[in-house]
Amino acid sequence: MRLRYFLLFIFCSVVAAAQELPTTVADTTFYSKVDSLYREDQFYLRITYNLVRQMPDGYSQNGVSPGFGGGFLRDFPLNKKRTFAVAAGMGISYNKYHHDLQVSEFDGMRNYVILQDVNYDRNKMEQVLLEFPLEIRFRNSTPESHKFWRFYAGFKASYLVFSKTKFVGNETVTVINNRDFRKWQFGPYLSAGYNTWNFYAYYGSQPLFRNAQIDGRRIDLTTLNLGLMFYIL
Numbered sequence: 001m002r003l004r005y006f007l008l009f010i011f012c013s014v015v016a017a018a019q020e021l022p023t024t025v026a027d028t029t030f031y032s033k034v035d036s037l038y039r040e041d042q043f044y045l046r047i048t049y050n051l052v053r054q055m056p057d058g059y060s061q062n063g064v065s066p067g068f069g070g071g072f073l074r075d076f077p078l079n080k081k082r083t084f085a086v087a088a089g090m091g092i093s094y095n096k097y098h099h100d101l102q103v104s105e106f107d108g109m110r111n112y113v114i115l116q117d118v119n120y121d122r123n124k125m126e127q128v129l130l131e132f133p134l135e136i137r138f139r140n141s142t143p144e145s146h147k148f149w150r151f152y153a154g155f156k157a158s159y160l161v162f163s164k165t166k167f168v169g170n171e172t173v174t175v176i177n178n179r180d181f182r183k184w185q186f187g188p189y190l191s192a193g194y195n196t197w198n199f200y201a202y203y204g205s206q207p208l209f210r211n212a213q214i215d216g217r218r219i220d221l222t223t224l225n226l227g228l229m230f231y232i233l
Helices: 004-017
Strands: 043-053 066-077 082-098 101-106 109-114 122-139 150-168 174-177 182-193 197-203 220-231
Touching: 043 082, 043 197, 066 122, 101 122, 101 150, 101 174, 122 182, 150 197, 182 220
Parallel strands: none
Antiparallel strands: 043 066, 043 220, 066 082, 082 122, 101 109, 122 150, 150 174, 150 182, 182 197, 197 220
């Protein structure tokens, strides 16, 4: 009899203990919440090939004329799906042009010559600019994926902070911060593509020079930059 009471006591104790066990909680260590308030494409890097338009007679480019740029764009979505947005920001760019327009300076006066029938090693023009882009953005992005189509169109103001022209031939002629260059440059641009690869084009709507002349004719060189744009975060 005592054995049956003892076994009954053990059984009841086990049942009671089982009822007091804590509720199992799911492990959320590897669970990531979807960010419905995401922003896209806020850092950018760019590489371009620089072409020149509105060239004076006899002018030509030679060699590769590269450009590089990078910066930050603050993304401001305008609809609930966040597929339509505007963005504004700031960046820096470097542009180089290999061509046959020689620049020299003497007593504060600049002289411009198209190099014809002249042997020389290289002749280049370099510019470093701070850029301030403003753009409208269309994309089919989602909170779950960073791979999507994008079409961005904008307008950019650029401020020239440094310039250098250098001719290397029988002599070396260098001009730093030529005052004939236009300090502020403006132009529209386009960036479109999918995921990592995005086509980029920029057209300078104003000449690079303010009042430079060759034989009494204005030098109205403008730029067309074509290349690739890469976005991060």
